[in-house]
Amino acid sequence: CNDLSRLRDKFEAIQDKIMCLNFQLDESLWLPVDSVAQSFNDIYYKIKKIERDVIGHMHPVAPSKTEMSLPKIEVPVWDGDLETFHNFWSMFNTIVHESKFSDVIKMAYLKRSLIGSPLKLIQNLSNDNYFDAYNLISDRYGNLRNLAAFYVDKMLNFSPLSGSSLKDLQSFLDVFSTTCTAYNNLALDDHKDFVLFQCAFRALPSNVRVLFERSLSAGGSVPTFQELVDFVEHQCKIEELSKRSNPTKTSVPTHKTPSKLSRNPQSLLVTPESTEGKVVSTSSSPSLSTSNSSISTSKSSQNKCAFCGLSHSLYGCEKYNKISINDKYEWLKKQNRCFRCLGTHNRLRCASKGKCSECKSVSHHSSLHRSDYNSNNKTVGLSSDKNNNTTRPSGSRNSDNDHSSHTPHSQALLTGSSVTRTNQVVLLGTAQALIRNKWGKFEPVRLVIDGGSQICLISSECAQRLALPVFHKETNIDGALSSNLGTSKGVVSCTLTPHVNNPSIVLTTEAVVVRRVCADLPTVSLSPEVFNRFSHLNLADRSFCETNRIDFLLGASLFTQIFNGDRCTIIPGKPAAFDTIFGWVIMGEIHDPSPPVDPPQISLLTWESNLDETLQRFWRSEEVYSPTQSDPLHRYAEDHFVSTHSRRPDGSYQVRLPFKPDVEPEFSNTDVNARRRWVNLEKRLGKNPQFNALYRS
Incomplete structure (x- = not known):
């Protein structure tokens, strides 16, 4: 045994x-x-x-x-x-x-x-x-407060019953009886007090609720109704004191700029025919034309050309139009001017809706148009217009022909793409860490280390999962070649610690919330030999060879704080490894034995100067043909509606009933059915007074 x-x-x-x-x-x-x-x-x-x-x-x-x-x-x-x-x-x-x-x-x-x-x-x-x-x-x-709030909200969000059927009553019992029993089984100190607290907490605005959550201790205890009332009273005192500290300002008449004198839009039209420039003021309000004439005159005297200093617009300057296109671009770059409207602002923030008069492009001004304007690829222009041998500087005027006599011409563009894939893969450094959520607990995240980023980023999905409060702050995010990648409207406060929870190592920063930090890393799956080479180390990311989601980007503000000791220990090679507080981070170039793909491609494109018309023809050719309805009765019904419908004073529409032409309508034996339906409807309304009142209101 x-x-x-x-x-x-x-x-x-x-x-x-x-x-x-x-x-x-x-x-x-x-x-x-x-x-x-x-x-x-x-x-x-x-x-x-x-x-x-x-x-x-x-x-x-x-x-x-x-x-x-x-x-x-x-x-x-x-x-x-x-x-x-x-x-x-x-x-x-x-x-x-x-x-x-x-x-x-x-x-x-x-x-x-x-x-x-x-x-x-x-x-x-x-x-x-x-x-x-x-x-x-x-x-x-299993957070006690979350469960209690879930049960109370479920009962408070229950919609009133519209009837007394068995199904309605059973839904009432399913919500209140079951939910109330589960709520009473929670280990709360005072169940009634928490119901009062949750009802009052739901009525506060979101910003006040965030302030209340921050005022709570980190122990995670369930707040009481009296604590919430005391907090709101304290906020009232703060608001009252802040208003008293700001005395009422006396109204002092100040000089207003012309743009603030009226909310009606006003534009200044500059005619380039004259070197001095003729300024014409146009206003959307006729009553203000007289009062605004003085404003237009004062603006005319102050509208000096930034290129030559005379009183005319920049695009009407003869000296500016005589220089080459490249010189214009260089001068605009030095003056930090917009390439689209020639204004004194960044072109990424340009609100102008104007287009180039030559090619209808929104990326450059008419004075910056190139006759041989092509794409960034290797392009050979094969012009079919023999008369277009010389390039006329854009912005200057032809004495023989006006702009209205300009006829569009076509060009054939031969484009060769020389972009090929190489067999070299660059591995970005990733690590696994812990980040503190709203309730003070640490949850795992996967981050990428980028010492060239001025900000830290966090994905919106990760911020929602951690329930971190988002503060409104607009941040413009730029990438390589000063390309604008978008604008973020929120930031969160983050606390990071290594994956092996060490309370002595804490990184605190402010991260910008974006929809997605970057693509899943690494971009390609790596061979097991790469992992085996570093398997004996305490790796910061044990899955650095596997493609997975990135939740956080660690920028330059924290990059210098992740090294162990005074010096950085590096294992050279391809890829290399360096020691951090998260462990050994693998980063660098990796040889990919797979053969290169995507050989060079060559395509022939025929382009016409009237791009809008070409695009419209393309969409018309792709449209699915749908034959029009040729039924004469349908046409008669449509004509009848157009000729007989009208709008009543209360805003509703009325239209006469359509009957077939040359056919007398038959209404025999309809009175009995109409009366029977009317009686049945009255009986139904009599059984339900609430529905009867809504029907007759």
């Missing part, structure tokens, strides 16, 4: 090893575990029964209950619904967490039991970090 018990312990240990190996393979390659364990248990209990029977014949004892094996209970799969979290977590703790399985097996069971956002929360953790993953799920979804 003792040998049988030892044999069973040895069998269970082997089963655990097989299960660990199964989790490292594809599910289709798993070895059977449950069926073998069931067969072993059947044999084991049969031998134990024979043992009891033999001992019973030798030493009769009182009859005992037969030991039975209960069916196996499966852990349910949870998708993040707070309403079912308590049941799921209780069953998981009983079956898995409190069992004698190893941490690796418990981690595998935990990942198999989660889908959706809970699985994303722990998917970057290795199998050795079971307790970290367990605490993340427990702290994130």
Whole structure:
């Protein structure tokens, strides 16, 4: 019997090893575990029964209950619904967490039991970090205040019943009876006080709620209704004192600029025929034309050319128009002027809707137009217009021909693309770290290290997952070649720490919220040889060879704080490795043995100067032909509607009923049906007074 018990312990240990190996393979390659364990248990209990029977014949004892094996209970799969979290977590703790399985097996069971956002929360953790993953799920979804607020909000958001049917009453019981029971089972100090707190908290604006959350201690205790009232009273005192400290300003008449004298738009038209410039003021309000004439005169005297200093516009300057296009660009760059409207602002912030009069482009002014304006690729212009041999400087006027006599010409452009893929891959440094969420708990993120970025970035999905408060702040993000990548309207305060939780190492910064930090890194899957080369190191990102999402970009503001000690330890090579507080970061050029693809391509493009007309013809050729309706009755109904419809004083429309032409309408025996329908409608309205009032209102 003792040998049988030892044999069973040895069998269970082997089963655990097989299960660990199964989790490292594809599910289709798993070895059977449950069926073998069931067969072993059947044999084991049969031998134990024979043992009891033999001992019973030798030493009769009182009859005992037969030991039975209960069916196996499966852990349910949870998708993040707070309403079912308590049941799921209780069953998981009983079956898995409190069992004698190893941490690796418990981690595998935990990942198999989660889908959706809970699985994303722990998917970057290795199998050795079971307790970290367990605490993340427990702290994130098992937060006492979150559960209590969820149950109270569910009852407060319940819509009033519109009827008294069985289905309506059952929905009422499902929400209030079940939810109230679950709420009362929470370990709150005062259930009634929290209901008052949640009702009052929902009525506050979002900015006041953010201030209240910041005023709470980091212990995570559930706030009370009195604490909320005291906080609002304190805010009232602050607002009152701030208003008293700002005395009422007396109105002092000040000189207003011409642009603020009237809200009506006013434009200044400059005619380039004269070198002195004729300024004509146009206003959308006729009544202000007299009062604004003095303003136009004063502006005319101040409208001096930035190129020659005379009183005319820049694009009407003869000296400016005589210089070459390249010289114009160089002068505009030195003056920090816009290429589109020649104004004194950045071209990325230009609000002008004007287009080049020659090519209708919105990227440059008419005075900057090139006759041989082509793309940035290697292009050979094959002009089919023999009369267009000389290039007339844009902006100057032809004495023989006016602009109205200019006829569009066509060109054939032969474009050759010399962009090819090389077999060199540059690996960007990534690391796994922990970031503090709204409730003070640390959650895993994957970050990329960029010492050339002036700001830190965080994805909007990560900020929402962490529930971090977003503060309004517009940030223009520029990339290479001064290209504008967009504008972010929010920032968050972030606290980072290495993946191995070390309270002595904390990085604090302000990150700009963007829709997506960058593409998934690395851009290509790397060979196992690259990982094996650095597998003996304490890597900052154990999955640096696998393409995965990036949640955070660590910029130059934190780059100098991630090194260990006074000097940076580097292992040279391709790629190289350097030691940081997160671990060893792998970065640099990697040789990709795959052959280069995408050979050079050559395409022939025929281009016409009237691009809008060409584009319209293209869309018309791609349109699916749909024959028009030729039914004469349909045309008669449409003409009848156009000729008879009218609008009533209350805003509604009325139209005469369409009858077939030359056919007398038949209304025989319709009175009985109409009366029956009217009586039935009155009966229905009489049974429901509320619906009757709405119908007649």
